[in-house]
Amino acid sequence: MPGKALVPCRKPARCEPQRKTVKLEQARTVPPPAVVKIARVVDEATGTAFDRFEAKSDLGQPVQADVPCEDSEAPQKVLRELRKHNAALTTKASLKAIQEAIDAAPGHHVRHAAQPGWYPGGPDVFVRPTHIVGLLPGVEELLPPRPKKGEKRQIVFGNAGTIEGWRELAEHARWSTRATLMIGAAFAGPLLRILGMQSFGVILYGPSKSGKSTAQVAGGSAIGLRNEEALPTFEATTSGHYQIAGQCNDSLFPMNEVGSLGTRAYEKLGPLMYALSGGKDRARHDVSVYASDAAVSGWALVYAMSSEHSAAALAAQCGMTRGGDAWRCFDVPAVHHGHATIFDRRPRHLTDKAFARLGRERMAEIRKLCEANHGMAFDAYLRGLIELGENLKPRVEAYVEEFVRSLRLRDADGGVHHAARNFGVIYAGLLLAMDMKLLKRPWRPISVKRAVASCFRDGLKVSRLRDTTLEEAKAILHQRLQDTALPRKEDLQPNRDVGFRTFEGHIEVVSIRSTEFVRWFAGKPAHLHVLLAWLDEQGALRKSHEGKRPAGRGYEWAVTSPRAPGFKGRCIVLRLPTPK
Numbered sequence: 001m002p003g004k005a006l007v008p009c010r011k012p013a014r015c016e017p018q019r020k021t022v023k024l025e026q027a028r029t030v031p032p033p034a035v036v037k038i039a040r041v042v043d044e045a046t047g048t049a050f051d052r053f054e055a056k057s058d059l060g061q062p063v064q065a066d067v068p069c070e071d072s073e074a075p076q077k078v079l080r081e082l083r084k085h086n087a088a089l090t091t092k093a094s095l096k097a098i099q100e101a102i103d104a105a106p107g108h109h110v111r112h113a114a115q116p117g118w119y120p121g122g123p124d125v126f127v128r129p130t131h132i133v134g135l136l137p138g139v140e141e142l143l144p145p146r147p148k149k150g151e152k153r154q155i156v157f158g159n160a161g162t163i164e165g166w167r168e169l170a171e172h173a174r175w176s177t178r179a180t181l182m183i184g185a186a187f188a189g190p191l192l193r194i195l196g197m198q199s200f201g202v203i204l205y206g207p208s209k210s211g212k213s214t215a216q217v218a219g220g221s222a223i224g225l226r227n228e229e230a231l232p233t234f235e236a237t238t239s240g241h242y243q244i245a246g247q248c249n250d251s252l253f254p255m256n257e258v259g260s261l262g263t264r265a266y267e268k269l270g271p272l273m274y275a276l277s278g279g280k281d282r283a284r285h286d287v288s289v290y291a292s293d294a295a296v297s298g299w300a301l302v303y304a305m306s307s308e309h310s311a312a313a314l315a316a317q318c319g320m321t322r323g324g325d326a327w328r329c330f331d332v333p334a335v336h337h338g339h340a341t342i343f344d345r346r347p348r349h350l351t352d353k354a355f356a357r358l359g360r361e362r363m364a365e366i367r368k369l370c371e372a373n374h375g376m377a378f379d380a381y382l383r384g385l386i387e388l389g390e391n392l393k394p395r396v397e398a399y400v401e402e403f404v405r406s407l408r409l410r411d412a413d414g415g416v417h418h419a420a421r422n423f424g425v426i427y428a429g430l431l432l433a434m435d436m437k438l439l440k441r442p443w444r445p446i447s448v449k450r451a452v453a454s455c456f457r458d459g460l461k462v463s464r465l466r467d468t469t470l471e472e473a474k475a476i477l478h479q480r481l482q483d484t485a486l487p488r489k490e491d492l493q494p495n496r497d498v499g500f501r502t503f504e505g506h507i508e509v510v511s512i513r514s515t516e517f518v519r520w521f522a523g524k525p526a527h528l529h530v531l532l533a534w535l536d537e538q539g540a541l542r543k544s545h546e547g548k549r550p551a552g553r554g555y556e557w558a559v560t561s562p563r564a565p566g567f568k569g570r571c572i573v574l575r576l577p578t579p580k
Helices: 075-084 091-103 163-173 177-195 212-223 238-247 265-278 311-317 352-372 376-407 414-435 445-483 514-519 525-537
Strands: 036-043 048-056 062-068 108-112 141-143 200-205 252-255 302-307 329-333 499-504 507-513 571-576
Touching (some): 036 091, 048 075, 048 091, 062 075, 163 177, 163 212, 177 200, 177 212, 177 376, 177 414, 177 445, 200 311, 212 252, 265 329, 311 329, 329 445, 376 445, 445 525, 514 571
Parallel strands (some): 036 108, 200 302, 200 329
Antiparallel strands (some): 036 048, 499 507
């Protein structure tokens, strides 16, 4: 076999296409940020307007920002406000979207009311701190007051439970004339402005653990306060009290435990009662530049205070007696005729001990029901008032007059009649709630009238102590005026005479040095203070400024400096004859 070179046989290479790795880069499509102009907002409290923009946060949650209209045309300023609220926006990617939102028409129009209470224009819409009751015709949406930046809420309202649950609470409360009074005070608040009446108050005073706070909680539950912790206290500052009063406009303003003011409580309490009854923060102007009526610059409300001591007793601790505020804010004992608690309507078969135990059980049950049922009854009550329309005012007036007539106050003075009308408004509120079936049987008009009248008469006995002191002070004044030589102004000898007389037409006016006037009441400071307050109420006192009112133990508010040749000194100036 011939030899051959052994050549390794190579397999032909396969003609396979060469593989190439192709990287498919997925282009991320980032949607443009969504910015929407959702509303044009008007704030009636300040008279300013805003554009309300909405965007989304990093977590996809909607965030909103109100941009003043003078800045809402500038994309950078809108961006800055949205970023403050954690909007997921960046400068480059967002300005176009913001500009498109700026150019778009607002989704709707919103108007924030100036403050809670009846909306100006009539009893058709009621603004509550959290929502609106009633309908405002037009294209705008009405909302509660716009929250002020950095301002903390001093009082928190809420709605919970059912009207049926609240009626169960009221069923327990009807066994107490004082709890009945507090529930009536809640329903009386919206009626004051309708009647054109001033604010007024009630001080429920009595021993600790007698149920004063429970009665307040029963009234507070009607307007949306769930428990005692929700009640405002006197630990707030003066400006804080005025802020709360604005939030309680046309409603009830409960204030828990005067004792927290300290040993000289009346020096702070007296001016506060004057301000609340006057219906205006003393720091505000008489007319707000944005106001259409008093609702913007003041309030009309019923304030209910609790204390271990009456206001008359607190005034006495400071060497004072109450002035006209005694009728504006009425002292009412928390317990009636020696009962252990506020519950004073006893079934015949119960002993004193069993009734006291039942009263404490009822207090616990009321607090439990208030926690679960609050606010709903007030909304239903307001809707009922709105539905009455033009018949509302005549019906309320008729109820008030019915109550005042039932008291038979034939020879009572003007202050007593003023307080009686205030309690008549409470009675009217309770009857209206019964008309609307908020208070059902066994609630009856006659039992309600007796309950409110019992509170009034018990309070009237306390106020008579003030009348006794005032009569004594008036007798001292009349005697001193007869015994003191006061020449006419032109015959005045400045170094000898303690005062002088002038005539304004047929009116005689006397000026007495304040040091001499105070000496007339030496050892009786309470008589001095109650007399000056009474003269001021009657318009007989001439002051350096009409806005001055009694404050603390001093009498400087009543002092002025009349002009007379060679006469220098501060005086008490009053017209004669003094009122009887």
